[in-house]
Amino acid sequence: MTKTPDSVSSKPQIITGKARLAGVLGWPVSHSRSPALHNYWLRRYGIDGAYVPLPVKPEQFEAAVRGLQAAGFRGANVTIPHKEAACALADELDPSAQRAGAVNTLVFEEDGRIRGLSTDGEGFVASMDASGISLPASGRALLLGAGGAARSVAAALQDRGLHIAVTNRTQARADSLAAVLPGLEVVPWETWEAGLGGYDLLVNTTSLGMEGGPDPMFRPSLKAASHKLVVADIVYVPRLTPLLAEAEQHGLKTLGGLGMLLHQARLGFREWFGQDPVVDAKTEATVTASL
Known part of the structure; x- marks a missing residue:
């Protein structure tokens, strides 16, 4: 057998x-x-x-x-x-x-x-597909962070035709990412929450909100988000991060980080x-x- x-x-x-x-x-x-x-x-x-x-x-x-x-x-x-x-x-x-x-x-x-x-990027878009999340071909995505995961996810989303903006607590790193991937917009860390109404997708690619990480209680305001915003977090410990919990309170569609882990x-x-x-x-x- x-x-x-x-x-x-x-x-x-x-x-x-x-x-x-x-x-x-x-x-x-x-x-x-x-x-x-x-x-x-x-x-x-x-x-x-x-x-x-x-x-x-x-x-x-x-x-x-x-x-x-x-x-x-x-x-x-x-x-x-x-x-x-x-x-x-x-x-x-x-x-x-x-x-x-x-x-x-x-x-x-x-x-x-x-x-x-x-x-990472391939795993992220595969996770989106598996969860039935589709975005407008000319949609806009905002990435929190400018490290290795952000670079890979940004490239994969660009391949999907999305316009990508990136914000990082240290703007020099965001500027470096924009230099590597032409076409990226850099948004100051102090202003990104207020501009959420202009995006279809928000992705946290940092360790903020991760259990045992630098700021496990990271829970930014999503008050300015439009109803169409999809909120994704590549952190998967905990599965429901503070960011995703905030998104759920606003009735927004969410995507946790476990799917990306599995597919990548x-x-x-x-x-x-x-x-x-x-x-x-x-x-x-x-x-x-x-x-």
């Missing part, structure tokens, strides 16, 4: 001396549910492998990556605050990473090269473990249970 994915999902994880290894590098990294997701897929497909959280300080990032490569890892995901450093470290970039100037997935090739991928993870898993995993209700329920 051929084993289906569901028939192997409840079996113990296979880890031998030949296990394929990957992980997620971040500082902090305790919030990440990527280990729960990837290890679930490893069990589901009966793959000999493991995926581990790797807390790495910014000043130790390159040394950590080189060490993982030397230890035989297949690669790693990269989360806050390492995405731009990962871009600089990679020997080869895929087109999306090259355009965004940020990397969230590293692949260690057998010849010693490091390949950098950017799957597929490409890395395929690269490291040789299997294209499915994102389905069981996958979501498994990761949700870990929150």
